[in-house]
Amino acid sequence: MGWNYLFNLIFDSVQLRTGFKKDWRMRCLHAVLFEAGLLLVLIPFAAWWLNITLPEALKLECGLVIFFLVYAYLFNLIWDYGRATRKNKNKFIKL
Template sequence: MAGLQSIGKSDSYHILLNGFVEENGKQEVLNERFDVVPKKTLGERLAHALLFEIIAVALCAPALAWIMGKPLLHMGALTAAISLVAMLWNMVYNAGFERVERRLGWVRDTRVRVGHALGFEGGLIVIVVPLAAWWLGISLWEALVLDIGLLLFFLPYTYLYNLVYDRARDHWAGTNGQTC
């Protein structure tokens, strides 16, 4: 005979089971934590990436136009192009990262979130620097310096966006930090 007394506080990444199991006349306490990474649909991945980029363009285009002394439309077009590249990279990177995360049983703590943000931004640099250099008519070095400036914005932005998104996802899914 076995009994499950409770499924403890959780979010979509952790499930706590408390209860007992009886085997061969002996009762043993069950106190297990299971770490899970929920799968996202293609539609959810698109919404996640699109919202990320809309907010980023709204923040970056005016700031870059002012810093670079370029017309807002010119910088807005570059920002939109970078946004499209970043959105596609975001979907590919997150799908791969979450696959590795599930396979290795990682818990999405601060360390994993920071690693996620660093890996994403590192890959994006390889794509964006040549694009920015060409569009602005500057050297690769100048484009790299510009991208490093953007990186200083995007590292905390990426971390905070995904943290808020994950918590909102839990809320929308009806878990509110708990599982029934």
């Protein structure tokens, strides 16, 4: 949860500064970068916790990585759509 908040805060601030649109390419990049950052922490932690090597920990994480890569993409797609819909709805209410 903490990584999700921190990563999205950084990603959104970069988006505000650069002005890029969140098309499918950016959403894919967002999901891949999110998972890569998470793996940098989780794989060494899993290796230490389970007392296994880093390659073994990576093998264990492969299924989770694929699942959460798709999940991160879809979650942020739905989140952005819902946020835009709510923002547009509030514009009409204020009139």
